[in-house]
Amino acid sequence: MVAFSFALKAFMLARARTKNFSRALFYALVAFLNYPYFYWYLRLTLPLSEEEKKKVLQEFSKLTGLSLPSSSFCPFCKLEITDALKVSSDGKNVVPKQRPLLCPKCGLRIDACRYCLFFEKDTSQFSLEVPSGRCTVIKKAQPVEELCHTSVAKRLKDMGWQTLYAGIRINDPFSPPENCRSFVFDPAKMLSDRINWMGKERLLLIQIEMSLYSQVSSSGSG
Known part of the structure; x- marks a missing residue:
């Protein structure tokens, strides 16, 4: 019964905002099966009023303890670093507003390889130490001995690859x-360091924050 109530709310909201019956029906189905996903992702893709945007940001703050979506917690000392995040120019990812992004308390660099999409950990051997790895973006020519196991490197060199x-x-x-x-x-x-809400939900929340404050700034200047 509760799931049906969630589905009905989702249908009514999507129907009112999109005027598209099939899309509203899809949202209702998602809400029935996974209401948090609808509430914190699909719902945020719908046109929201200024008051609804404010409510969304207030709910986010209450759940996470952060003042705004553009803030971030330091993974080590849990200090809130304000005005730290933004949406990338292509609108697809969350990135630092400026680099380096440092925790003012412990000095940890938040925009480090450890938290980067393009860092691949070395999983060839187990270690309790901080894992090394490779960057998948910055590349250069390197000796085969540094990249491959000895047997593979020897085979490549025999084929003429240095x-x-x-x-x-x-x-x-x-x-x-x-x-x-x-x-x-x-x-x-x-998430491995217990810093959550950094996925597509955060991206939408930052966009909502930016649009809300741009509206407030525009109305204030007018």
């Missing part, structure tokens, strides 16, 4: 390369 063009090695995932220009937050890597 180097391979591959991602550079990252020995310290807390210190990104100086020429890094492609940092993107990876929700899964952030």
Whole structure:
């Protein structure tokens, strides 16, 4: 009965905002099966009024303890870092507003490889230490011995391959390369350090925050 009530609310809201019956029906089905997904993702894709946007931000703040979606917690000391995040220029990812993004309390660099979508951990051996890995964006020619197991490297050299063009090695995932220009937050890597709400829901929430405050600024200047 509760699930049906959620589905009805979702249908009515989507029907009123989109005027599309089939889309409203789809939203209702999603809400019936997974209401949190509808409420915190699909609902946010619908046209929202200024008051609804304010309510969304208030609910987010109450759930997460952050003042705004553009803020972030430091994974280590849990301090809130305000005005830290934005949506990338292509509108597809959450990125830092400026780099380096440092925690003012403990100095941890938040925009480090450890939390980047383009960092691949070295899983070839188990280690309790901070894992090293490679960047999948910054590449250069490197000796085959540094990239492959000994037997594979020997076979490649016998074939005439001395180097391979591959991602550079990252020995310290807390210190990104100086020429890094492609940092993107990876929700899964952030979640491993108990920093949640960094996926597509956060992206939509930041967009709502930006649109709301641009509306407020426009009305104030008028």
